[in-house]
Amino acid sequence: MSPPPARGPLPPGSVVGILGGGQLGRMLSLAAARLGIRCHVYRADEERPASQVAETTTAAAYEDTAALDAFAAAVDVVTYEFENVPGETAAYLNERVPVRPSPAALHICQNRLREKRFLADAGVVTARFAVVDSLDMLKDAIATIGPPAVLKTRRGGYDGKGQASIRQAEDAEAAWAAIAGRPAILESFVAFDCEISVIVARGLDSETVAYDPARNIHENHILAHSIVPAGIPDEIALEATRLAEHIVTRLDYVGVMGVEMFVTAAGDTHLSVNELAPRVHNSGHWTLDACAVSQFEQHIRAICGWPLAAPARHHDAVMDNLLGDAAARWPELSAAADTALHLYGKREMRAGRKMGHVTRLYPLSHGGETIQPTK
Amino acid sequence: MSPPPARGPLPPGSVVGILGGGQLGRMLSLAAARLGIRCHVYRADEERPASQVAETTTAAAYEDTAALDAFAAAVDVVTYEFENVPGETAAYLNERVPVRPSPAALHICQNRLREKRFLADAGVVTARFAVVDSLDMLKDAIATIGPPAVLKTRRGGYDGKGQASIRQAEDAEAAWAAIAGRPAILESFVAFDCEISVIVARGLDSETVAYDPARNIHENHILAHSIVPAGIPDEIALEATRLAEHIVTRLDYVGVMGVEMFVTAAGDTHLSVNELAPRVHNSGHWTLDACAVSQFEQHIRAICGWPLAAPARHHDAVMDNLLGDAAARWPELSAAADTALHLYGKREMRAGRKMGHVTRLYPLSHGGETIQPTK
Numbered sequence: 001m002s003p004p005p006a007r008g009p010l011p012p013g014s015v016v017g018i019l020g021g022g023q024l025g026r027m028l029s030l031a032a033a034r035l036g037i038r039c040h041v042y043r044a045d046e047e048r049p050a051s052q053v054a055e056t057t058t059a060a061a062y063e064d065t066a067a068l069d070a071f072a073a074a075v076d077v078v079t080y081e082f083e084n085v086p087g088e089t090a091a092y093l094n095e096r097v098p099v100r101p102s103p104a105a106l107h108i109c110q111n112r113l114r115e116k117r118f119l120a121d122a123g124v125v126t127a128r129f130a131v132v133d134s135l136d137m138l139k140d141a142i143a144t145i146g147p148p149a150v151l152k153t154r155r156g157g158y159d160g161k162g163q164a165s166i167r168q169a170e171d172a173e174a175a176w177a178a179i180a181g182r183p184a185i186l187e188s189f190v191a192f193d194c195e196i197s198v199i200v201a202r203g204l205d206s207e208t209v210a211y212d213p214a215r216n217i218h219e220n221h222i223l224a225h226s227i228v229p230a231g232i233p234d235e236i237a238l239e240a241t242r243l244a245e246h247i248v249t250r251l252d253y254v255g256v257m258g259v260e261m262f263v264t265a266a267g268d269t270h271l272s273v274n275e276l277a278p279r280v281h282n283s284g285h286w287t288l289d290a291c292a293v294s295q296f297e298q299h300i301r302a303i304c305g306w307p308l309a310a311p312a313r314h315h316d317a318v319m320d321n322l323l324g325d326a327a328a329r330w331p332e333l334s335a336a337a338d339t340a341l342h343l344y345g346k347r348e349m350r351a352g353r354k355m356g357h358v359t360r361l362y363p364l365s366h367g368g369e370t371i372q373p374t375k
Numbered sequence: 376m377s378p379p380p381a382r383g384p385l386p387p388g389s390v391v392g393i394l395g396g397g398q399l400g401r402m403l404s405l406a407a408a409r410l411g412i413r414c415h416v417y418r419a420d421e422e423r424p425a426s427q428v429a430e431t432t433t434a435a436a437y438e439d440t441a442a443l444d445a446f447a448a449a450v451d452v453v454t455y456e457f458e459n460v461p462g463e464t465a466a467y468l469n470e471r472v473p474v475r476p477s478p479a480a481l482h483i484c485q486n487r488l489r490e491k492r493f494l495a496d497a498g499v500v501t502a503r504f505a506v507v508d509s510l511d512m513l514k515d516a517i518a519t520i521g522p523p524a525v526l527k528t529r530r531g532g533y534d535g536k537g538q539a540s541i542r543q544a545e546d547a548e549a550a551w552a553a554i555a556g557r558p559a560i561l562e563s564f565v566a567f568d569c570e571i572s573v574i575v576a577r578g579l580d581s582e583t584v585a586y587d588p589a590r591n592i593h594e595n596h597i598l599a600h601s602i603v604p605a606g607i608p609d610e611i612a613l614e615a616t617r618l619a620e621h622i623v624t625r626l627d628y629v630g631v632m633g634v635e636m637f638v639t640a641a642g643d644t645h646l647s648v649n650e651l652a653p654r655v656h657n658s659g660h661w662t663l664d665a666c667a668v669s670q671f672e673q674h675i676r677a678i679c680g681w682p683l684a685a686p687a688r689h690h691d692a693v694m695d696n697l698l699g700d701a702a703a704r705w706p707e708l709s710a711a712a713d714t715a716l717h718l719y720g721k722r723e724m725r726a727g728r729k730m731g732h733v734t735r736l737y738p739l740s741h742g743g744e745t746i747q748p749t750k
Contacts, residue, residue, distance in 0.1 A: 012705060012718045030405055033428045035709075036718025036731065052430045053408045289667065292715055292736060307710040314689060314736075330387060334410075335682040340667055343387045343411025356387075356411065361667060361689075 009204075009305040010076050012036030016300065017075030017097070018050060019043075019089070021057070023344040023354060024081035024280050025050030027288070031296035037304060040075050042067075049344045050081070062089040072096035079255060079303050083110045083278050084156055100204075100254040100303040101278050108251065109278040112154045112185050119276075122250045124243065125269045128188040135176045141186040142169050148189035151175045153182045159352075160221020190272050192262035196230045199284035200244035201256045201298045204305040208248055209298070210241035211291065211311040214283050214319075216260070222352060226283040226319040228290065229365065232263055236270050243271060256280050256299035282354070286317040289340040289359040315361040327355035338362070384579075384680040385451050387411030391675065392450030392472070393425060394418075394464070396432070398719040398729060399456035399655050400425030402663070406671035412679060415450050417442075424719045425456070437464040447471035454630060454678050458485045458653050459531055475579075475629040475678040476653050483626065484653040487529045487560050494651075497625045499618065500644045507559040510551045516561040517544050523564035526550045528557045534727075535596020540564075565647050567637035571605045574659035575619035576631045576673045579680040583623055584673070585616035586666065586686040589658050589694075591635070597727060601658045601694040603665065604740065607638055611645050618646060631655050631674035657729070661692040664715040664734040690736040702730035713737070 016032055018025045021043030029039040029050055039054040044062050051057040056074070060067035062085065071093070072078070078099045080090070083106060090103040099106075108114045119126050130141035132151065142149065147169060153162035162182070164175035195218070200210040215230035216223055230237065244259040258281025260274040284295035293301075293309035301308055322329070327349055333341050336358075343356035391407055393400045396418030404414040404425055414429040419437050426432040431449070435442035437460065446468070447453070453474045455465070458481060465478040474481075483489045494501050505516035507526065517524065522544060528537035537557070539550035570593070575585040590605035591598055605612065619634040633656025635649040659670035668676075668684035676683055697704070702724055708716050711733075718731035 009706060009709075012702075013720070013722060026408070030408055030428075033401070033405055033720070034715075034717055036705075036720050038427055038720065052413055053405075053428050055427045292664065292713060301709070306706075310712055327387075330411075331384060331681075334384075334676070337685055338667060340409075342409050345388070345408070345411050345413065347388060 010037070013038065014076040014304065015040050015055075015074060016303065017042060017071055017078040017093075018054070018081055019062075019078065019085045020081035021045070021047040021050040022081060023049045023346075026053055026344060027285075027294075027296045027342075028079070028081060028280065028299060029054045031294060032300045034297065035300060035304075035306075037300060040071065042071050049346060052345045062086050065092065068092055069096070077303050079279075079299070080106070081279055084158075085110075101257070102252070102254065105251045105253050105278055109276045110155060112152055112157075112275075113183075115276055116185065118251070119247070119273055122247060124247065125272050127190045127272060127274070129185045132184040132186050135172065135181075138172050138176055138184075138186060139169075142166060142172055145186055145188045147171070150187050150189060151179060151184055152187060153179050153184050155183070159223075163221070190262045190264060190274075192272070193265050194230070194232070194263050195260065195274070196232065196240060196263055197226070197258055197260045197281065197283040198240050198244035199256060199258055199281060199287065199295045199298075199311075200241070200248050201295070201302050201308055201311075202245075202248040202253045203302050203308045204254055205307075206249070207308055208245040209308045209311045210244050211284065211287055211295065212313055213237050213240045213261075214286065216283050220352070222321070222323060222354075223282050224321055224323075226286055226317075228286055228313065228317045236263060240271055243273070247273070247276065253278070255302045256284070256295050258283060282321065282357075283319075285342070285357050286319040286359050287311075287313075288342065289361060290315040290317040313364070315363065316365050317362070318360045320358050320360075321354060322356040322358065324351040324353055324355065325349050330356075333358050336360075385412070388413065389451040389679065390415050390430075390449060391678065392417060392446055392453040392468075393429070393456055394437075394453065394460045395456035396420070396422040396425040397456055398424045398721075401428055401719060402660075402669075402671045402717075403454070403456060403655065403674060404429045406669060407675045409672065410675060410679075410681075412675055415446065417446050424721060427720045437461050440467065443467055444471070452678050454654075454674070455481070456654055459533075460485075476632075477627070477629065480626045480628050480653055484651045485530060487527055487532075487650075488558075490651055491560065493626070494622070494648055497622060499622065500647050502565045502647060502649070503563040504560045507561050510547065510556075513547050513551055513559075513561060514544075517541060517547055520561055520563045522546070525562050525564060526554060526559050527562060528554050528559050530558070534598075538596070565637045565639060565649075567647070568640050569605070569607070569638050570635065570649070571607065571615060571638055572601070572633055572635045572656065572658040573615050573619035574631060574633055574656060574662065574670045574686075575616070575623050576670070576677050576683050576686075577620075577623040577628045578677050578683045579629055580682075581624070582683055583620040584683045584686045585619050586659065586662055586670065587688055588612050588615045588636075589661065591658050595727070597696070597698060598657050599696055599698075601661055601692075603661055603688065603692045611638060615646055618648070622648070622651065628653070630677045631659070631670050633658060657696065657732075658694075660717070660732050661694040661734050662686075662688075663717065664736060665690040665692040688739070690738065691740050692737070693735045695733050695735075696729060697731040697733065699726040699728055699730065700724050705731075708733050711735075 026049040164178040258277035539553040633652035
């Protein structure tokens with residue numbers, strides 16, 4: 001059974017089903033509420049942030065077909081807040097109710113090898129890579145691609161998990177052990193000037209809009225700061241948003257995607273795509289406070305078949321993630337001027353855990369000097 | 376038993392209890408969620424908007440002491456989204472958990488006579504008024520105050536309900552019948568240039584902040600549009616915000632209040648206070664989209680003992696209420712540029728019912744010409 005054909009936008013009062021109960025699902029629920037759209041969260045673990053603000057929650061395994069049937073019957077469209085939802089779950093639901101972004105897009109984006117091949121087919125520049133399914137293949141790949149390189153599991157990695165650096169050929173064994181011998185790819189290390197991301201949206205009517213690129217600064221492989229404007233030349237910013245729009249169009253994608261890119265100084269091309277996140281993205285949280293319509297509302301608009309909103313920015317912004325006990329700074333942060341504090345309702349302040357974020361707003365610089373993150 | 380003394384701000388994860396389940400409670404819940412504050416709605420009727428986004432709901436009568444006991448035990452502070460909460464309910468809860476704004480402030484603001492007397496004591500100009508408890512008293516009052524005048528019930532009126540106009544002495548009987556002979560006051564009609572309101576907040580530490588005054592346009596006694604800036608001289612705008620700050624200070628108030636005022640051309644005084652709303656207010660909805668921190672977050676900050684945020688405005692704004700089937704215009708409104716659409720999750724589109732609002736944003740005019748509402 002195929003999903004019924006789309007017939008105009010889902011009206012207010014419709015129910016969006018969200019797979020996953022973390023902070024991205026929470027911010028999606030809050031954005032949906034503004035539009036009179038109700039949310040039903042389906043979560044397989046104890047993550048509570050989304051359930052605190054959604055009208056309904058189902059807590060069940062992603063393989064529980066009875067729970068999935070009931071969920072599909074209770075919602076008008078399904079989306080997801082993370083790309084590690086089992087592909088089978090998305091496909092099962094899509095036979096009953098539209099899943100957006102599509103299971104086909106999820107299938108590609110949740111596997112680094114498929115993603116790299118899709119990007120190559122689409123004519124998008126990425127790091128050179130090789131398939132690695134054994135230690136011997138890894139050694140061959142290092143011989144071809146050469147160090148420095150990064151070994152990455154094909155599935156399930158995020159925030160630096162499932163990755164190992166290779167600085168010299170002798171690192172092969174240790175790297176292979178570090179990722180527990182899982183199916184992987186080896187990527188050549190990209191010598192980049194900076195890392196940026198573009199939050200792009202594509203509507204059910206194929207319209208695309210992209211927010212201004214953000215410059216991202218990672219610490220311990222976890223996003224620490226996003227800065228807008230990114231401090232890159234206008235023509236590269238334009239190239240980045242066009243590239244992101246090209247990618248979602250080629251994927252026949254519906255919803256918001258985060259496209260991570262490296263800006264490189266060398267060669268004819270300026271941009272190398274690092275990773276696609278088929279969902280709202282941490283590097284787009286600044287849109288909550290610096291734009292009339294955030295990435296979260298944009299995603300809800302897209303998957304519900306509503307018109308997309310203009311992505312114009314009314315402030316420059318610096319977003320700082322609050323990891324672990326950095327969230328204990330809330331009294332000071334709540335008193336800071338021109339600072340929007342967002343906390344995710346997580347009870348336990350574990351090291352490295354994303355507890356919230358703050359966005360500091362500045363008058364528009366119109367592409368002038370670069371703003372520095374707070375130390 | 377008195378409530379425990381305030382000892383610093385309530386931390387994230389604390390629970391705010393909200394009396395009332397309408398759209399104001401909904402927008403308070405959404406604002407609280409941003410700060411990691413959880414909400415527990417207590418509602419006595421079928422109003423669902425707040426429950427859709429709050430973590431917990433109690434549906435029980437305001438006189439149900441067992442339900443109130445359980446509610447008080449489950450929350451860290453109580454607030455309310457409308458002033459017609461029974462005073463006894465607020466007082467009962469305040470013996471168990473802090474109620475903010477205080478039951479004393481509620482007691483004054485939920486009765487027009489007490490409110491007028493409080494304002495007179497505070498040296499605030501209002502319309503002349505007289506107490507009316509019988510038809511004879513009404514006739515005497517008309518003789519003293521003279522038509523035109525407005526007869527208003529002392530309690531429970533809103534959006535023009537519980538009011539009757541008196542254009543000539545002969546209208547007395549009809550007006551008395553129109554308000555069903557309830558305890559009332561007669562107010563002289565104020566010949567005003569325009570009506571404005573100030574959304575003012577006072578923190579637990581006695582700090583006050585006020586948003587810029589909005590000019591309000593009513594249709595059929597219901598707020599239709601709020602426009603910021605109000606198009607009044609700067610010195611009157613300043614006088615209005617000072618007056619609002621004076622009122623909340625005199626009341627030892629904690630939270631957000633909407634202060635409605637008439638701007639009059641005649642006489643030495645420019646401002647006459649019409650009404651106090653001890654809560655977030657419809658004429659402050661524009662702050663959601665035109666300010667870094669909205670009236671809703673400001674209220675949550677105040678009642679939780681957090682620092683208040685600067686009320687600076689980054690856009691001029693026109694807020695249009697969506698009453699009844701005006702909400703059916705959502706497809707067109709969602710496609711309009713620079714327009715933020717808010718829908719309240721109400722199922723039934725009844726005539727005159729507040730279904731949502733839109734805020735149109737404009738670049739800051741710095742006090743220039745006045746913006747007109749859409750027709």
